[in-house]
Amino acid sequence: MRRRETLTKSQNERLPQVRLACPDITRSCDLARAFADLVRHRRGHLLLEWIRQTEQDAPEPMRGFAGFLRQDLDAVTAGLTLPWSSGVVEGHVNRVRTLKRALFALLRARILTHP
Template sequence: MGAGWTINAIARRLNLDRKTVRRYRDTDLDQLLASAHERRPASVLEPFKPYLNTRFTEALGQVSGSRLFLEIRERGYRGSRQVVRKHLAALRAGNVEPVRADIPSPRKITSWIMRPREALTDQQEERLLEIRLACPDITRACDLARAFTDLVRNRRGPFLLEWIRQAEQDAPKPMSGFAGFLRQDLDAVTAGLTLYWSSGVVEGHVNRVKTLKRAMYGRASFALLRTRILIRE
């Protein structure tokens, strides 16, 4: 551009799209370099860098590359020893880029919260505790979710209103919204969490009728369908 070339001329010369040329012209160099780094394929060492960095920090830098190599090899690393030594040298030099922590996915965290405590392994319980300590919102959501699960499993409907009040007061927005939705039909929800009667039997019969209809569609008459429904096959 400094030489007076137009976007069209540069695009023709480099066989690029005009939009690509314009993007490189209008984007700051630092942003382009950062974008290129994000698209760079991850090395075989990438999943193990959080562990290496943690071990290096705990040992105050007094740990050998060979030892770290053997440790991550037991954890599934299949790269070379030289790559580990190079990363360790960069750690000692203090020019290693920050590595994103090994954070579990939201789906996994949710499964840990909703599962009974006795169903969690010691490692899962420890990870969930770390997440709770790191995020107050998750801590509050976890406590409320487990309290609501207890209401459902043990039919403690009379305590529902108090749970709604707590959720509306200081819960994360999605959970406070759910509490407000329950309040709109409070009597019915309370009854559902208190009484032993439910619509389960009715829903079962409806599902059975739909199954019969699908099986007989285009093959038999209404009279036969009525007979099969009435004799409860």
């Protein structure tokens, strides 16, 4: 899945053999690269076409992923198009959950060891 320019010489020589040996891996890799391009370059307007291609002729795990994206198509398209991110908020939520788990574990230990 790495970019081709980062592969070693032996990896570049082996890649065509692997792609010929397993068409499912080849199709999955091609679709994954196309999806990564949608994400990297914020091409949300192409998402529906990617989902259609994936649902039509991809291996089952990829079709399942495409179906999952289709369930909330507007939100996923917005996430791949708009410049805003909820990353900061998600980071705070993660921090609060971590603190909550730590405090619960501390409280539990204190209750269990109290005479």
